Structures are given as C-alpha cells and as structure tokens.
Amino acid sequence: MSGLSDPTAKGAALSVPLRNTYRAVAIWLWSLAALVFLMVVVGGATRLTESGLSITEWKPLSGVIPPLNEAAWLAEFENYKKIPQYAQVFPDIDLSGFKFIFFWEWSHRLLGRLIGVATVLPLVFFWAKGLLPPGFKPKLLGVLALGALQGFVGWWMVKSGLVDRIEVAQERLAIHLLLASATFAALVWLAASLKARKAEISERILPGLRWFANAFVLLTLLQIGLGALVAGLRAGRAFNTWPLIDGSFIPPLDRLALLEPLWRNFLDNMLLAQFQHRMVAYALLALALLQALYTWRLAGRSRALRRAFALTGLVATQVVIGIVTLVLIVPLWAGLLHQAFAMIVLGMAVAHAQALSQGR
Known part of the structure; x- marks a missing residue:
C-alpha cells in the first residue's frame, strides 16, 4: 500500500491548517468509500438472491430507467426466460417474483453509475479550483480508472452466466469483488491520509x-x-x-x-x-x-x-x-x-x- 502515500512531500503528518484546507476533499473521499461499501453489500444481496442474471443486456445510459409499464416488464421477463437460469433455477417464477430479482440487479447497477457520477463531478470541480492535495491527481485518476474497469468486468462476469451456465463464473466474481475491494481500500487510504495527527x-x-x-x-x-x-x-x-x-x-x-x-x-x-x-x-x-x-x-x-x-x-x-x-x-x-x-x-x-x- 506504500504507493498510496500521504499527500505531503516528505510524508509528515498534516498540520491542522492544512487538514482544514482539504476537509471537503476528505469528506468526498469518505463518502465515496461509503458508496463502494454499500455497493459491495448490495452486490452480495444480488448474488445471494440469485438476482445477478435478471438483466440480460448492458445499457450504460438507458439502463438507468427501469421498466415503467406492463409491456416493458413483460419484455424484460421474456429476455430472462431465454437464459438457462430461468429454466433450471426459477422455472415457476411469475412476473412479481421477476420484479423482485430485477430490483436487486438494477439497484446494483444504478449504484455503480451513481459512484461514477459522484467521482467524476467533484473531481473535476476540485481539480479546476486547485483544491486537490499535492500528488493526489494521478492517484484519483487511478481510482477513476479502477471504477471504469469495474463496469466492464461486471458485464464480463454477467455474460459468463447467460449461455451455458446458471450462474456467473466464480473466478470472474472473485475478480469483480477484488476490484471493488481495491477501490474501497484506495479511497480509505487517501481519505485517511488527510487526517491531521502528529507522528508518535x-x-x-x-x-x-x-x-x-x-x-x-x-x-x-x-x-x-x-x-x-x-x-x-x-x-x-x-x-x-x-x-x-x-x-x-x-x-x-x-x-x-x-x-x-x-x-x-x-x-x-x-x-x-x-x-x-x-x-x-x-x-x-x-x-x-x-x-x-x-x-x-x-x-x-x-x-x-x-x-x-x-x-x-x-x-x-x-x-x-x-x-x-x-x-x-x-x-x-x-x-x-x-x-x-x-x-x-x-x-x-x-x-x-x-x-x-x-x-x-
């Protein structure tokens, strides 16, 4: 973890005035860490309820909006019926049951999009205003890259369960969770580095x-x-x-x-x-x-x-x-x-x- 060192040039603890300067950045980073934590928990619920394959398409923009009428829900349900999980795991599921598992996967993907927006917009603002601590710019770009990669890996994971399997491939699930964990760890490290305390x-x-x-x-x-x-x-x-x-x-x-x-x-x-x-x-x-x-x-x-x-x-x-x-x-x-x-x-x-x- 030494690559995510503190923002001061020589590694000394931040002074109180310096800490106050970057308080807004620290709050932002802790908030992002909390969102990633929440996403991991929702991802766990998605897995435990067998909901991860309920959305069979990747629509980065239009997927934000869930089905809004009966016809749209039935179309989504018909897409789900085409994959092996429906016949082998949920052969008796009705539309109401499908809506339940759809909700978990849709919430998980929505959280991912929310984290993306909550990362990019404040990053642009802090960068433009010159409010980022020294050395933070490349590290925050790295965090942003991890988040983008996570989106692609998430879909790569889901694809593994749409044709010949009734669940996602376990090795892809492990990579997906490890990427989320690495992102969470990076955010905690950066946020904690802005805490002012004397070396002892x-x-x-x-x-x-x-x-x-x-x-x-x-x-x-x-x-x-x-x-x-x-x-x-x-x-x-x-x-x-x-x-x-x-x-x-x-x-x-x-x-x-x-x-x-x-x-x-x-x-x-x-x-x-x-x-x-x-x-x-x-x-x-x-x-x-x-x-x-x-x-x-x-x-x-x-x-x-x-x-x-x-x-x-x-x-x-x-x-x-x-x-x-x-x-x-x-x-x-x-x-x-x-x-x-x-x-x-x-x-x-x-x-x-x-x-x-x-x-x-």
Whole structure:
C-alpha cells in the first residue's frame, strides 16, 4: 500500500491548517468509500438472491430507467426466460417474483453509475479550483480508472452466466469483488491520509510495524477473493460443520486434488475452496494477534496499539460471523453481514497501515 502515500512531500503528518484546507476533499473521499461499501453489500444481496442474471443486456445510459409499464416488464421477463437460469433455477417464477430479482440487479447497477457520477463531478470541480492535495491527481485518476474497469468486468462476469451456465463464473466474481475491494481500500487510504495527527512512533521501529500492517492488508484481500470463490461455487452450502470439514480438520489430499488438471481444483473444487477460506481465516486471526503483541512490545501504549487490538477484535468477530453463516447454511442476513464485515476489516487494516506510513 506504500504507493498510496500521504499527500505531503516528505510524508509528515498534516498540520491542522492544512487538514482544514482539504476537509471537503476528505469528506468526498469518505463518502465515496461509503458508496463502494454499500455497493459491495448490495452486490452480495444480488448474488445471494440469485438476482445477478435478471438483466440480460448492458445499457450504460438507458439502463438507468427501469421498466415503467406492463409491456416493458413483460419484455424484460421474456429476455430472462431465454437464459438457462430461468429454466433450471426459477422455472415457476411469475412476473412479481421477476420484479423482485430485477430490483436487486438494477439497484446494483444504478449504484455503480451513481459512484461514477459522484467521482467524476467533484473531481473535476476540485481539480479546476486547485483544491486537490499535492500528488493526489494521478492517484484519483487511478481510482477513476479502477471504477471504469469495474463496469466492464461486471458485464464480463454477467455474460459468463447467460449461455451455458446458471450462474456467473466464480473466478470472474472473485475478480469483480477484488476490484471493488481495491477501490474501497484506495479511497480509505487517501481519505485517511488527510487526517491531521502528529507522528508518535520512532523511525527505528516503524519498518517492522509497517511490514505487519501491509502484510495484513494483502492477506485480507486474498481472503476476500477466496470468499468470492466460495460464494460463486455455493461451497458454503456444501460443508456445514465446524471445526471439522467433511469429517476432518484437514481433508484427505485426494479429495482436495480431485480434479484434473491440478490447477482446476483451486477454482472448481468446492471442498478445496472452503478449506482454503477457513485456513486463511485462521492465518488472519493469528497475524492480527501477532501484530498486536509486536506493536505492544515495540510501541507500548499508543494509537498504533489501540488500532492493532481493534483490528484483532474485528477479525475475531468476523471469524464468529463466518462460522454462524456456515452452520446455518448461509441465510441471507448472515451472508450479507459476513460480506459487509469483511469490508470493515479491510477498511480498518488499510487505515492502520496508512497511519503507520505517517509514523502514527
């Protein structure tokens, strides 16, 4: 995450007058992060309700307006009836049921458009008025590019489920969610860098603390991607015991490497997908504990220590939510809570890493 450093030339914490100068920019960035967070949650609801394939065309402009009369609704419904998901998943769905799943996908796409507008218009304004912090212009253009790419990847994902499948390809779902997570992380980093606080940690101990923080962010992103594979494969509904999975803590190798060629198991094997997700969850919790203890040892009672312990608590809570989601066989509320909390963990991890980049 070091590429998203603070806006000051030498990395020192912002002074209060400078912070006040960029307060509007900070509010804008935090608002964008909140919108991306909301979009991830709505995307989770779209997936859990099997709504993602209800809109079978990509209309970047005209798609803003939903069907406004019965004839338009029937036309959309007829388009949906042409894809395999209708016959194999919702063969008995009526127009009212179709409107329900359509609403989720339409809301998800509308949020994407709203985020685009909420990014571009203020960016043009702040840029034209010279209100952007030094070094922010290329970074914000990068965020904008991530958002544009997300739109194309979203349609690429949906297309994978329109012909020969009844759901989107899990690897495309993982890429889609990881792009959203990267965008969210970038926005949190930039927004947090505008917070004014004095550095309080010695440069001598910062490298070790930063290593832990950056490693934690990367491992969190990996776990989010693995979670998307589990979701795409519906693996959370397949093995619903804990702490054992399929009768053992570590499944037999022949079950984990069931498919050929071997690499297919990492994308298509439900058992391996869920096993990986569980093991990385344990690794994240262990890393959070180690980070907290290491910070306590080196930095003592400090803001960094409070953040490290808060992060440990968030990860422990997320593990519990994940277990509950699993044993209850992924009810909608638990699945959404699990996905939303993953983003909270990511946001906290990024904010912690960013603060350490400024020595605080």
